[in-house]
Amino acid sequence: MTDLSDQPLDLNNPRDRKQARRDLVWGDHGFLRTRFPNRHDLGGGMCRENQPSPERIALLAEEGIKTILNLRGPSPKGFYWLEKEACEKHGIALINFRVYSRDVHTVEKIRDARDLFEKIEYPAMMHCKSGADRTGFMGVLYRHFHMGDTIAQAVDSELTLKKLHVKQGKTGMLDFFFNDYLKYAEDHDITFMDWVETIYDPADVKARFMDHWTGNPISELLRRE
Incomplete structure (x- = not known):
């Protein structure tokens, strides 16, 4: 397990800074995001995007963004540093709040997400790698907990192909989770x-999802999140 207590790259060192840029542009496919931030506004001062570059963060600061939620969590890779x-x-609060695109989440994680939306300073931006799945999951929670949308309304808005979410892959576990609630709520006032x-x-x-999942090799090969 990587120890992130100490920065693995010294950005004051030109060689390490070049390595960090390589991590961002090539290793993390940042070249695909140069002109496409996959930006979507959720209302209430929140937007969702893909992994921002330093240049993108400068633009977000000019826009007045006060908080960035990093849904990927900390990393030893240069893109994070x-x-x-x-x-x-630029005086933006960076909050690391790791969620997953191909797994279920604990009750505590969902509760923490609800509380987080009430604590952060807005305007805010949340991101994962591609701004497709993890931001979609958190977008549903944000719309429900913070904006008052029903789960059905929030899912229809945030977990969509328009925003690059592909439910046919293992990322469909996110849809399955919310749909499990909606099916239960059809017969129960809860x-x-x-x-x-x-x-x-x-x-x-998770077990029931994997039992019915037939697989989508193309989606899993792309691994966009």
Whole structure:
């Protein structure tokens, strides 16, 4: 397991800075995001995008963004340290809140997401790698908890092909999770959070999804998230 307590790259060292840029542009496919941030506004001062470059963060700062939620979590790779440096330079709070595109989430993680949306300073931006799946999952939670949308409304808005989410891959586990609640709620008068805290079983949801999932090699090969 990588120890991230110390920065693995010294960005004051020209060689390490070049390595960090290579990590961002080539290793993390940043060249595909140069002119396409996959930007979508959710309302209430929140937007979602793909992994930002330092140049993109500078533009976000000019726009007035106060908080960036990094849904990928910390990383030893250069793209993370360039993001951290740029946020510090421009006075943006960087919050690491790791979620997953191909797995279920704990009750605690969903509860923490709800609380996080009430604590951060807005305007804010949240991102994963491609701004497709993890931002889609968190976009649903944001719209429901912070904006008051129903889960059905939020899913229809955020987990869509228009925003690059592909439900035919293992990323369809996100859709399956929310749909499991919606099916249960058809016959029970229960809120989403009450369902999460009293009915939801992450291991069961994952097992049932994998039982019916037939696989999508193209989606898994692309690994866009």
